Each structure stands twice: as C-alpha cells, then as structure tokens.
Amino acid sequence: MRIPNGDVTEDDIEATREHLADSLGEANLTEAQLAGEQLSEANFGAADLTDADLGDADLQDASFVGGTLRNADLSDADLTGARLSDADLTDARLSGATLAGADLGNATLQDAVLEGADLTDTTLIGADLGNADLTGVDLTDAALDRANVADATFVDAELPDALTFEDLEAAGGIVD
Numbered sequence: 001m002r003i004p005n006g007d008v009t010e011d012d013i014e015a016t017r018e019h020l021a022d023s024l025g026e027a028n029l030t031e032a033q034l035a036g037e038q039l040s041e042a043n044f045g046a047a048d049l050t051d052a053d054l055g056d057a058d059l060q061d062a063s064f065v066g067g068t069l070r071n072a073d074l075s076d077a078d079l080t081g082a083r084l085s086d087a088d089l090t091d092a093r094l095s096g097a098t099l100a101g102a103d104l105g106n107a108t109l110q111d112a113v114l115e116g117a118d119l120t121d122t123t124l125i126g127a128d129l130g131n132a133d134l135t136g137v138d139l140t141d142a143a144l145d146r147a148n149v150a151d152a153t154f155v156d157a158e159l160p161d162a163l164t165f166e167d168l169e170a171a172g173g174i175v176d
Contacts, residue, residue: 087107091111104127
C-alpha cells in the first residue's frame with residue numbers, strides 16, 4: 001500500500017485497517033502493490049486483483065470469495081484461514097505461501113504455481129487445479145474431493161492420508 005508523503009499518525013493507520021475490514025466489494029484493484037502489507041481479516045469480496053502484488057502480505061482470515069486474482073503474486077503470503085472459495089487464481093503465483101486451513105472450494109487454480117506452499121487442512125473441494133504446479137506442497141489433512149488435478153504436478157508433495165500418488169496419477173496428475 002502506498003501512503004502519500006506527509007505525517008501519518010497511528011490513528012490514520014487504524015482507520016485504514018478498519019476501512020479494509022469493511023468489504024471492498026467489487027473494487028478494481030488491478031495491479032495493486034500490496035506486497036508485505038498487514039491485511040489480515042480484510043474483506044476483498046469479489047474485487048478484481050488481476051496482476052496484483054500481494055507477495056509476503058499478511059492475509060490471515062482475509063476473504064476473497066468470488067474474487068479475481070488472475071496472475072496475482074501471492075508468493076510467501078500468509079493466507080492462513082483465508083476464504084478463497086469460487087475465486088479465480090488462474091496463473092497466480094503462490095510459491096511458499098501459507099494456506100493452512102484456507103477454503104479454496106470451487107476455486108480456479110489453473111496453471112497456478114504453488115511450489116512449496118503449506119496447504120495443511122485446506123479445503124480444495126471442487127477446485128480446478130488443472131496444470132498447476134504443486135511441487136513440494138504439504139496437503140496433510142487437505143480435502144480434495146471432486147478437484148480437477150489433470151496435468152497438475154505433485155512431485156515431492158505430502159498427501160492427505162486418504163489420497164495416494166496412484167489416485168492422483170489415475171486422475172491425470174503428474175507425480176514424478
């Protein structure tokens with residue numbers, strides 16, 4: 001987030017946090033530069049964050065339900081408990097991101113890069129992971145029911161107990 005030159009008080013910062021906790025609805029945040037920002041619990045709703053830079057941002061418990069994050073950079077972001085159901089994350093970069101306990105139900109993650117991401121206890125029910133790179137991800141206790149994994153790469157991934165590499169391969173996933 002860019003703050004104009006001038007004196008910024010603690011009250012200004014708190015007012016900004018309160019504003020971000022309110023819904024940004026369908027705001028156009030295309031190419032927004034929010035890298036490293038503290039945006040936990042922000043409600044982005046169905047905002048358009050195409051090409052946004054949210055790398056290394058604190059987005060714990062933030063909501064992006066139905067939002068557009070195409071080609072967004074979320075590398076190393078903390079999305080613990082975030083709600084991303086029905087979001088479009090096509091071509092998004094989530095390498096090293098923490099998505100523990102996040103809800104990505106019915107999200108589109110085609111061609112997304114999630115290399116080394118923490119997807120522990122994440123809901124991916126009905127998600128489209130077609131051609132996504134999930135190399136080295138931790139999917140312990142994740143729910144992948146009805147997820148499309150065609151051509152997704154799961155090399156060195158930690159899988160939930162109920163899922164095997166054979167299951168992923170049978171569904172069109174790449175496991176080696």
